[in-house]
Amino acid sequence: MPHHSYHLDTNRKKVVLVGSGNWGSAIARIVGDNITANPQLFEPTLNMWVFEELVDGRKLTEIINTEHENVKYLPGYKLPTNVVAVPDLKEATKGAHILIFCVPHQFLGRMLPQIKEQGLDPNCCAVSLIKGIDFNDKGVVLVSNIIRDALNIDCSVLMGANVANEVAAGDFCESTLGCTGVQEGALLQQLFHAPTFHVNIAMDPNGVELCGALKNVVALGAGFCDGLGYGGNTKAAIIRLGLIEMKKFCYRFFDGIKEDTFFESCGVADLITTCFGGRNRKCAELFVKDKGVAWETLENTVLNGQKLQGTWTAKEVYTILDKTNAIADFPLFVAIYRIAFEGADPKTITSF
Amino acid sequence: MPHHSYHLDTNRKKVVLVGSGNWGSAIARIVGDNITANPQLFEPTLNMWVFEELVDGRKLTEIINTEHENVKYLPGYKLPTNVVAVPDLKEATKGAHILIFCVPHQFLGRMLPQIKEQGLDPNCCAVSLIKGIDFNDKGVVLVSNIIRDALNIDCSVLMGANVANEVAAGDFCESTLGCTGVQEGALLQQLFHAPTFHVNIAMDPNGVELCGALKNVVALGAGFCDGLGYGGNTKAAIIRLGLIEMKKFCYRFFDGIKEDTFFESCGVADLITTCFGGRNRKCAELFVKDKGVAWETLENTVLNGQKLQGTWTAKEVYTILDKTNAIADFPLFVAIYRIAFEGADPKTITSF
Numbered sequence: 001m002p003h004h005s006y007h008l009d010t011n012r013k014k015v016v017l018v019g020s021g022n023w024g025s026a027i028a029r030i031v032g033d034n035i036t037a038n039p040q041l042f043e044p045t046l047n048m049w050v051f052e053e054l055v056d057g058r059k060l061t062e063i064i065n066t067e068h069e070n071v072k073y074l075p076g077y078k079l080p081t082n083v084v085a086v087p088d089l090k091e092a093t094k095g096a097h098i099l100i101f102c103v104p105h106q107f108l109g110r111m112l113p114q115i116k117e118q119g120l121d122p123n124c125c126a127v128s129l130i131k132g133i134d135f136n137d138k139g140v141v142l143v144s145n146i147i148r149d150a151l152n153i154d155c156s157v158l159m160g161a162n163v164a165n166e167v168a169a170g171d172f173c174e175s176t177l178g179c180t181g182v183q184e185g186a187l188l189q190q191l192f193h194a195p196t197f198h199v200n201i202a203m204d205p206n207g208v209e210l211c212g213a214l215k216n217v218v219a220l221g222a223g224f225c226d227g228l229g230y231g232g233n234t235k236a237a238i239i240r241l242g243l244i245e246m247k248k249f250c251y252r253f254f255d256g257i258k259e260d261t262f263f264e265s266c267g268v269a270d271l272i273t274t275c276f277g278g279r280n281r282k283c284a285e286l287f288v289k290d291k292g293v294a295w296e297t298l299e300n301t302v303l304n305g306q307k308l309q310g311t312w313t314a315k316e317v318y319t320i321l322d323k324t325n326a327i328a329d330f331p332l333f334v335a336i337y338r339i340a341f342e343g344a345d346p347k348t349i350t351s352f
Numbered sequence: 353m354p355h356h357s358y359h360l361d362t363n364r365k366k367v368v369l370v371g372s373g374n375w376g377s378a379i380a381r382i383v384g385d386n387i388t389a390n391p392q393l394f395e396p397t398l399n400m401w402v403f404e405e406l407v408d409g410r411k412l413t414e415i416i417n418t419e420h421e422n423v424k425y426l427p428g429y430k431l432p433t434n435v436v437a438v439p440d441l442k443e444a445t446k447g448a449h450i451l452i453f454c455v456p457h458q459f460l461g462r463m464l465p466q467i468k469e470q471g472l473d474p475n476c477c478a479v480s481l482i483k484g485i486d487f488n489d490k491g492v493v494l495v496s497n498i499i500r501d502a503l504n505i506d507c508s509v510l511m512g513a514n515v516a517n518e519v520a521a522g523d524f525c526e527s528t529l530g531c532t533g534v535q536e537g538a539l540l541q542q543l544f545h546a547p548t549f550h551v552n553i554a555m556d557p558n559g560v561e562l563c564g565a566l567k568n569v570v571a572l573g574a575g576f577c578d579g580l581g582y583g584g585n586t587k588a589a590i591i592r593l594g595l596i597e598m599k600k601f602c603y604r605f606f607d608g609i610k611e612d613t614f615f616e617s618c619g620v621a622d623l624i625t626t627c628f629g630g631r632n633r634k635c636a637e638l639f640v641k642d643k644g645v646a647w648e649t650l651e652n653t654v655l656n657g658q659k660l661q662g663t664w665t666a667k668e669v670y671t672i673l674d675k676t677n678a679i680a681d682f683p684l685f686v687a688i689y690r691i692a693f694e695g696a697d698p699k700t701i702t703s704f
Contacts, residue, residue: 161588172702173585174592196702198589232629233525236513236621237550240526244615259611263596268620269588276628277584350524350548 014043015191016093018111019102020050020064020085023129025074026168027102030194032080038190049092050085051103061085077168090118097121098191099151102129105143112150126155127177127188132309133213135316139323140253142209154180156188157205159212160265161273167197174198176266178208200264206254207261214249215271216310217317218242221336222275223284224349234350239275241332243268248329249317279303280310288346295340311340366395367543368445370463371454371481372402372416372437377426378520379454379481382546384432390542401444402437403455413437429520442470449473450543451503454481457495464502478507479529479540484661485565487668491675492605494561506532508540509557511564512617513625519549526550528618530560552616558606559613566601567623568662569669570594573688574627575636576701586702591627593684595620600681601669631655632662640698647692663692 015035017028028048035042050061055072063071064085068078086092093099093115103111108130126147134141144155160175167173177192177199179185185201193199202208221242225235243262250257261267275281283298295311318337321327327334331352338344367387369380380400387394402413407424415423416437420430438444445451445467455463460482478499486493496507512527519525529544529551531537537553545551554560573594577587595614602609613619627633635650647663670689673679679686683704690696 161585161592163583163585166583166585169583171583171586172589174589231515231518231523232625233513233515233518234523236625237524237526237617239624240513240615240617240621243620247615262615263592263599265589265592268595269592272591272624273584273588 012039012043013041013097013187014095015046015098015100016096017046017048017083017100017102018089018093018115019100019129020048020060020070020073021102021104022073023162023164023167024048024102025070025077025079026164027100027129027192028079028083029077029168030197031100031191032083034191034194036080036082041187041190044082046080046083047086047092047096048083049089050087052087059087061087074164074168089114094118095121097124098188099124099126099153100129101126101143101147105130105132105134105146108143108146108150112147116151120151120153124151124153125184126151126153128155128157128209129159131159131212131216133210133313133316135319139320140210140316142206144205144209154184155205156180156184157209157212158188158192158199159208159270161269162197162265163273163277170196172196172198174200174265174269176208176261176264177201178205178261178266179203180205202258202261202264202266204256204258204261207250207257208264208266210250210254211246211261211266211270213309213313214246214317215242215274216278216280216308217314217333217336218246218271219274219278219280220284220310220314220340221332221349223281224288224336224339224346226281227285227288228346228349235275238332238349239271242275243271245330245332246271249333252324252326252329253320279306280308283308284310284340287340314340364391364395365393365449365539366447367398367450367452368448369398369400369435369452369454370441370445370467371452372400372412372422372425373454373456374425375481375514375516375519376400376454377422377429377431378516379452379544380431380435381429381520382549383452383543384435386543386546388432388434393539393542396434398432398435399438399444399448400435401441402439404439411439413439426516426520441466445472446470447473449476450540451476451478451505452481453478453495453499457482457484457486457498460495460498460502464499468503472503472505476503476505477536478503478505480507480509480561481511483511483564483568485562485665485668487671491672492562492668494558496557496561506536507557508532508536509561509564510540510544510551511560511622513621514549514617515625515629522548524548524550526552526617526621528560528613528616529553530557530613530618531555532557554610554613554616554618556608556610556613559602559609560616560618562602562606563598563613563618563622565661565665566598566669567594567626568632568660569666569685569688570598570623571626571630571632572636572662572666572692573684573701575633576640576688576691576698578633579637579640580698580701587627590684590701591623594627595623597682597684598623601685604676604678604681605672631658632660635660636662636692639692666692
């Protein structure tokens with residue numbers, strides 16, 4: 001049936017993964033396999049843009065393409081053989097129909113114009129797996145919006161309680177796909193859903209993405225509780241109050257937020273994981289125990305120089321609340337900010 | 353102003369606490385103080401019915417009334433001096449306007465007729481602090497309903513992430529008051545709310561009470577995850593799926609359930625505390641690790657013979673789901689039941 005297969009061929013989507021860190025490599029395992037399993041929907045190769053670097057004198061792209069393993073960022077887990085590492089961004093993204101973004105969001109400013117330059121398919125869409133938000137004079141800037149604006153394409157998001165190594169190990173978890181279109185949602189679900197990686201669709205991309213950023217602020221509060229030696233009652237109360245303020249923040253500053261989003265993996269589940277594990281919680285605990293230690297010192301000693309998302313987000317959220325006269329409506333976010341940056345007693349985490 | 357104070361006097365509420373275990377004694381500290389702080393609202397003495405027993409040869413009521421400490425069930429914490437231990441149930445509850453119930457729910461069948469017998473004030477109301485549900489041929493029977501039906505009075509509930517010893521220690525926490533009337537809610541809030549014990553009102557007594565019982569089923573699932581050595585992603589997913597099935601169960605079998613209830617302390621916060629601490633989680637972990645150990649053995653060795661709420665509730669919930677052809681709609685509750693009672697592989701906790 002040549003006509004039939006010709007028809008299918010022309011509609012197949014070329015998927016490109018922009019990013020190859022810990023999380024990017026973990027999701028490449030799932031996406032690579034799903035592409036192979038659905039040849040009628042997707043082109044067989046998954047280009048993965050890799051920031052080229054040398055590992056023991058060898059190029060990382062070369063290692064990935066011969067040994068099928070990202071030995072630097074996800075050692076111990078094989079990548080499917082249809083995942084092809086490409087160091088040149090324009091070459092990697094050429095002709096893409098679905099662009100998956102999984103890079104530190106500070107990189108986007110340089111990368112997006114290059115992707116735009118080489119010309120995108122008019123039906124191309126994007127999915128952001130980047131957790132974090134940005135801020136400008138007008139308020140919150142979502143990473144998905146930066147992508148939308150720079151590339152002039154639609155951008156969905158995938159967020160949830162998804163610690164990369166556990167996903168790579170095939171531990172069961174869930175994730176939330178935030179998108180605006182039903183058809184796009186169904187297609188992207190086919191790309192990401194797996195037996196041990198359950199993807200639910202939420203028609204609320206803003207809410208899904210905001211949860212992924214704001215939970216890190218709450219995790220600081222949970223860490224302060226741990227540092228103070230508080231028990232389960234208090235920590236649960238802080239997490240709950242944090243969830244309420246996350247909701248309130250979303251509704252206050254964005255349109256189209258849906259209540260159900262907070263019951264999804266990106267909401268309550270990711271919040272729980274982050275408040276019990278996670279680097280923001282850990283550093284906040286040490287911040288209380290080592291009285292007066294600077295956040296930068298913790299980033300250097302605990303995180304090998306990586307930056308904390310929670311402190312930065314807490315500061316920017318506070319700025320927005322201050323500007324919009326909303327301080328009184330977000331007592332927990334404000335208390336966390338003041339403990340983190342104004343020398344307030346950590347015990348004020350519960351004074352409201 | 354004699355007329356004024358006479359008027360106030362006649363409207364003051366006599367509060368009686370039926371129960372004096374660990375949680376009962378902890379709440380007596382708060383309620384006793386709140387009564388003293390609000391003399392215009394409440395009569396000054398808090399009768400506390402105490403199941404009489406001997407402690408080192410002395411009567412427990414006598415110890416409480418002289419040393420102001422429940423040395424058996426909440427040692428180390430003083431009770432306010434206006435808390436008076438009374439061993440006779442009829443004497444303790446005579447003339448009550450507000451009856452606070454905090455006893456094992458198996459005791460109610462014997463106690464309620466005695467309370468009824470001595471005649472209740474027509475405006476008397478009750479608050480149940482009892483976590484647990486009962487079941488009969490028709491389905492779920494709420495403890496509050498048993499009280500309502502037996503005494504023919506209204507019954508509110510107070511539930512939340514409230515580990516008794518942490519409440520007694522004055523650690524900050526929250527609790528949810530589930531009631532039907534606005535006025536009753538406001539009065540009861542005055543009775544329970546304290547600077548370190550924040551009481552929110554939810555106009556959804558059924559939802560509040562059901563959360564308190566169903567969370568124990570989810571805690572078994574969380575414990576199975578711990579026993580299997582699963583990481584944070586999986587446990588968060590199980591907790592989230594549990595919350596979704598708790599909601600679904602409430603909506604399916606009860607009227608007047610409100611979405612917001614699940615965001616209150618009785619919902620998400622109590623669920624978190626129970627799934628990370630708590631005896632149901634602990635025993636479920638051991639159930640997986642010591643393959644094939646009987647629940648009764650765990651109750652005897654880990655809980656000194658006390659009964660697990662989670663296993664019993666899981667069984668009764670399963671019976672209802674089976675009877676109502678709802679098995680397919682509650683895959684997590686069903687998986688937990690089958691692991692706990694039908695020898696299913698604990699790994700099936702994530703097979704759906």
